[in-house]
Amino acid sequence: MINAAIVGMGRWGQTLVNSIAEGSHVIRFVAGTTRTPSKVKKYASENGIRLHETYEDVIKDDEVDAVVLASPHSSHFGQIIAAADAGKHVFCEKPFCLTGNQASTALSALEVNSLKVGIGHNRRFSPNALKLKRMIEFGELGDMIQIEGNFSANMAGYAGEWRDSRAESPAGGMTSLGIHAVDMFVNLFGRVSSVDAVSRKVALPFDIDDATGVLMDFEGGQVGYLGTVAATGQLWQVRAFGTKGWGSIYGHDRFDAVKIDGTHETETWDGYEYPGILTIREQLECFAGACEGDDPYPVTPDQILHATRILDAVIKSSETGARCTVD
Numbered sequence: 125m126i127n128a129a130i131v132g133m134g135r136w137g138q139t140l141v142n143s144i145a146e147g148s149h150v151i152r153f154v155a156g157t158t159r160t161p162s163k164v165k166k167y168a169s170e171n172g173i174r175l176h177e178t179y180e181d182v183i184k185d186d187e188v189d190a191v192v193l194a195s196p197h198s199s200h201f202g203q204i205i206a207a208a209d210a211g212k213h214v215f216c217e218k219p220f221c222l223t224g225n226q227a228s229t230a231l232s233a234l235e236v237n238s239l240k241v242g243i244g245h246n247r248r249f250s251p252n253a254l255k256l257k258r259m260i261e262f263g264e265l266g267d268m269i270q271i272e273g274n275f276s277a278n279m280a281g282y283a284g285e286w287r288d289s290r291a292e293s294p295a296g297g298m299t300s301l302g303i304h305a306v307d308m309f310v311n312l313f314g315r316v317s318s319v320d321a322v323s324r325k326v327a328l329p330f331d332i333d334d335a336t337g338v339l340m341d342f343e344g345g346q347v348g349y350l351g352t353v354a355a356t357g358q359l360w361q362v363r364a365f366g367t368k369g370w371g372s373i374y375g376h377d378r379f380d381a382v383k384i385d386g387t388h389e390t391e392t393w394d395g396y397e398y399p400g401i402l403t404i405r406e407q408l409e410c411f412a413g414a415c416e417g418d419d420p421y422p423v424t425p426d427q428i429l430h431a432t433r434i435l436d437a438v439i440k441s442s443e444t445g446a447r448c449t450v451d
């Protein structure tokens with residue numbers, strides 16, 4: 125059993141805790157902290173979480189085996205380094221870090237200390253994404269040609285919160301939303317060689333971009349394009365095109381495919397409505413299993429690093445107007 129501490133107990137931090145609230149055989153939350161502990165005293169007490177005043181107190185807690193970071197993006201790097209120094213495994217919400225160099229340093233610190241790492245890309249665990257990956261791997265869609273994706277939502281409600289600054293949300297919705305599509309692209313199509321991004325503020329009432337588009341070249345020769353809008357209704361969709369047809373995932377629970385002979389397939393799954401609690405629970409349990417020596421976490425450290433370098437290149441491209449290579 126992995127004893128975890130939740131770091132950041134806002135809406136998403138509580139969603140992570142709630143995902144295993146009915147009990148898990150491999151992970152439990154025993155401690156936590158947040159920027160204003162007084163706001164979550166009742167919640168912590170109800171969930172058996174020992175509330176610490178500071179992150180430093182959390183990583184000094186001998187009962188804690190792992191930290192689960194649901195904290196502001198810019199704090200991840202320092203928190204990961206401190207956890208590694210304290211001998212704690214790390215599960216980090218996306219983005220892992222805001223720059224590739226930070227991610228490389230943080231991953232190295234964990235590796236040197238023989239610690240495990242997981243990242244909050246729960247969409248890898250969605251049944252429709254697993255089905256699409258299997259179809260690609262078994263050649264059912266032929267040779268892959270192109271991938272497109274969009275993750276959009278209404279971030280206007282974050283006014284006055286930490287996400288409403290360019291320091292925390294460079295390139296608009298990329299750090300909160302689009303990074304999920306980046307990970308899925310890497311999962312399905314492999315490494316990206318270069319990106320060309322446009323990002324601008326159109327409608328949000330605070331100063332971050334809300335319309336971002338990215339063209340990508342893959343090392344395998346394929347093409348990708350990604351969109352994220354931070355001022356609209358929620359959409360999560362990824363579609364992969366191959367020489368034998370295309371497959372598409374929508375939300376956590378719908379899959380569609382059309383083959384070149386006109387054959388159309390649709391499949392849906394119950395119990396995976398947003399936010400996909402079952403996928404959130406599964407990713408935490410998979411991380412805990414890896415910490416205890418079971419199967420590795422499916423998002424590898426190399427993929428975490430590569431996705432962060434893609435994000436880094438997207439931010440630079442959107443700022444300079446030039447195509448940027450992915451280091």
